[in-house]
Amino acid sequence: MDDARWDELVTTTTAVLEAVARRRSTITYQRLREALEAPDLDHRGPHDLAALLRTVSVRSDDADRGLLSALVVQEGNGMPGGGFFRLAAARGRTSSDPWEVWRAEVADVYEGAAHA
Numbered sequence: 058m059d060d061a062r063w064d065e066l067v068t069t070t071t072a073v074l075e076a077v078a079r080r081r082s083t084i085t086y087q088r089l090r091e092a093l094e095a096p097d098l099d100h101r102g103p104h105d106l107a108a109l110l111r112t113v114s115v116r117s118d119d120a121d122r123g124l125l126s127a128l129v130v131q132e133g134n135g136m137p138g139g140g141f142f143r144l145a146a147a148r149g150r151t152s153s154d155p156w157e158v159w160r161a162e163v164a165d166v167y168e169g170a171a172h173a
Contacts, residue, residue: 063109069093070113074125078170083130083163086138107140114141118148122169127162 073092077084084092086106110126117125126141136159145158152158 066093066095066109067112067116070109071117071125074113074117074128075170075173077128078125078166081167081170083128083135085132086129087132089129107138110140111144114144115148117166117169122173123165124148124150124162125166127159127166 070089070093073084073089090106110129114124114126117123124141124145126144127137129141130137136156142155142158145162150158150162152161
């Protein structure tokens with residue numbers, strides 16, 4: 058994937074997740090891939106879905122809008138995958154209860170969207 062396509066995906070992903078945040082909702086990984094029309098994000102590598110969500114989240118967190126990837130959840134259990142929790146810990150969100158970390162981050166993202 059070239060840099061222009063990557064930048065486009067970062068912009069589009071940010072817009073999709075900000076819209077999800079304004080609706081105070083979540084989106085599954087599969088629905089996000091469909092919204093992005095990017096089946097090539099299924100493959101592990103420097104430009105996979107995890108890397109895309111990490112890039113979007115770091116940028117949104119740096120802008121004090123929280124980790125947008127908190128809104129992307131697994132179909133089965135309705136929670137984000139392990140990559141979200143690793144990023145949250147790296148960005149200073151710590152707790153012995155992952156559910157608590159996730160709920161607090163979702164609330165921060167919703168709050169950030171309300172003031173955007």
